[in-house]
Amino acid sequence: MQQARKIQVRVQRSNPALKGEPFYETYQVPLEDGMSVANVLSLINELFAAALAYRVSCRRGLCASCLMKVNGRTRLACCEAVTGDLTLEPAFPDRVAKDLVSARERQRVASRGEGVKSDESTLDLAE
Amino acid sequence: MLKTDVLIIGSEGAGAQAAIAASDSGAEVTIVTKGRLGRSGATITATADLCADSRSIRELLGWAGDPQDTPEAFFQDIVVEGRYLNDQRQVQVLVEEVPARAKELLDWGLKVSDVRQMPGHRYPRSMYTSGQEMVRTLRRQVRRRPIRVIEDIVVTDLLTADSEVVGALGLDLERGETTTIVAKATILATGGAHNLYPFTTGPEGSTGDGQAMALRAGAELLNMEMTQFIPTALIHPPMASGNLFPFLLGPQNALRVWLLNKYGERFMAKWDPERMEHSTRDLLSIGIMTEIMEGRGSPRGGVYFSLAHLPQNLVQDFARWGAKPFLRPNWTAHGLDFKPLMDRVLRGEAIEVAPALHFFMGGVKVDEKGETSLPGLYAAGEVAGGVHGANRLSGNAFAQMVVQGKRAGQHAAQYALRQRAYLEPNLAQLSSLEERMNRPLRGELPLTPYALKRELQKIAAERVGVLREGAPLQEALERIVAMRGDDLLRVGSRSRDLRYNLEWLECLQLENMLTTLEAVARSALAREESRGAHYRRDFPMMDNARWLRNTVVKEINGEIEVTMEPVHITSVQLPRN
DSSP: OOOOOOEEEEEEEEEGGOOOOOOEEEEEEEETTOBBBHHHHHHHHHHOOOOOOOOSSSSSSSSOOTTTEETTEEEEETTTTTOOEEEEEEEEEEEETTOOOOOOOOOEEEOTTEEEEEOOOOOTTTT | EEEEEEEEEEOOOHHHHHHHHHHHTTTOOOEEEEOOEEEEEEEEEEEEEEEHHHHHHHHHHOSSSSSTTTTTHHHHHHHTTTTTSSSSSHHHHHHHHHHHHHHHHHHOOOOEEEEEEETTOSSOOEEEEEHHHHHHHHHHHHHHTTOOOOOOOEEEEEEEEEEEEEEEEEETTTTEEEEEEEEEEEEEOOOOOOSSSSBBBOOOOOOSHHHHHHHHHOOOOOOOOEEEEEEEEEEEEEGTTOOHHHHHHHHSSSSOOOOOOOOOGGGGGGGTTTTTTGGGHHHHHHHHHHHHHHHHOOOSSSSSETTTTSHHHHHHHHHSSSSTBBBTTEETTTTTTTTHHHHHHHTTTTTTEEEEEEEESSSOOTTSSSBBBBTEEEEEEHHHHHTTTTTTTTTTHHHHHHHHHHHHHHHHHHHHHHHSSOOOHHHHHHHHHHHHHHGSSSSOOOBBBBHHHHHHHHHHHHHHSBBBOOHHHHHHHHHHHHHHGGGGGGGOOOOOOOOOOOOHHHHHHHHHHHHHHHHHHHHHHHHHHBBBBOOOOOOOOOOOOHSEEEEEEEEEETTEEEEEEEOSSSSSOOOOO
């Protein structure tokens, strides 16, 4: 097998619970033919103990769990083929839970008959 | 601590359907999901048909159906396909109730494109839709009701008190904290254990959580050895691993593909000389895995899927008429672009393919109400076992999902509404389960989960997959038991960050995968015959006289044990030999 070439992957990281500004971390990743951005993220976590947070589910572009900005454009990480250096940023920078993960939906459960409203208020699990 | 009448673990097909039914029955319902509502699980990935008997399709739904068909004929086809291992109580309920469920879904806005006749069905019963359509339709109904949905909760264990299930313990991924939910009734809708195998059509989160939790809580699993494979899935490139794109091209229902080993031989001549590559899925999988395991496969561990014998324009024309609605004329399917691959195929290259795990017929043992052997615990959808017997008909995964989801929801709600008070969780149990959940974060643990997961998957594919045999299964079990008892205690997360720690999650999932794989391997070893999806090289024939019985798995004093139980019959007698 050929020696894998290395690409540079810059990832915007943040941990809103800990405050502080988002910052970029860069990884040198060995690239195989036919890897997706999702494959690269998995490899980064395995090789570098990076603890990058991201979502992947269906792996075929249907569920949009893995939506993120790839080199400035919003893409599905599972279907985006990697051919060179990458800059990865969250799809919705104003509602990040951590790194590349957008905050989950908060659902306020209305009393029966009213239906459910989705909103951004904190879900208190003790309610 | 959250309290709710009915807790549903899993938000997709069966889970959403159960939530809708439970809510409509008057219960207060909470769904928890390890991903996001409408964006997790296998339902959305389905290429997707929902089956009902053809007469009902015509009479109830107004579509082109054959009035000669009956629910009884549908019942028979299901049991024949299942090699008579089906729980006929569940089959009865499915054929009787799926027409009404289909009507409901259509009334809710589900789009169906056409009705087709699929292999194994004597009449056209398959209403074609898509996984996305099904998920959208169900999610809309969930949102219209006062159903609480909490995303990013990984349920790690069920809570029990005096053998009753009283709720669940989970990890809130976002907060990195434990969450305790007390419920009067709990429904498992966690799907199949797809990621036990290295190549799978299933989603990332399907790691056998429901099956393993059920076992740990004292429930039983049924026919875990019945694992369905799609014979020709992509094994390369990494981004398309397990993708069933080649299966859309052929050999069934479409192009007359050739399958070649490394010598260029059409090896299916050894297994089905008349039909060759147009054989049944199980024979194809067996033929392909035999070439791979005996060293005649392709470099990446597959066989060659070739269209080189067909004229280029014939292959190009297929994109315009074939595999609708999933394949588009530009060779894209779902979100993936297969044009570069097809350009190489049209230049004469073959694709490397291998069997991919697609569906679990076996699962948590339930009755026709979706009740497990533990009071307060229900299961619905692919996580539940029995309705499909030894092999599943096309379209019946959705049928199972919508029928069982509703039933489990209704019965769980009724059960919950009869309870006067919540049962208190056992604090000692809670404490012990929390400790186990946190183990990967403690101390200096030398192993990471990734290599162990790959080893587990390799064992699964080579010894507990399409081809099974006594000695390799024994060896697999020895290694699995060692991994569960030893390696698992030394596997940890290198990062101590509690929030959204995917490595911690991998450790927790690894435990469930090992437990579930052990259940599959023990069941496969116990069944000394071949039946449906289960193939033993050392016992290649079906043996109704001795083995027309269920394998049942239970954890007793920390050990997973297999017993045999009779098949539940209602209207179809079992063959004697």
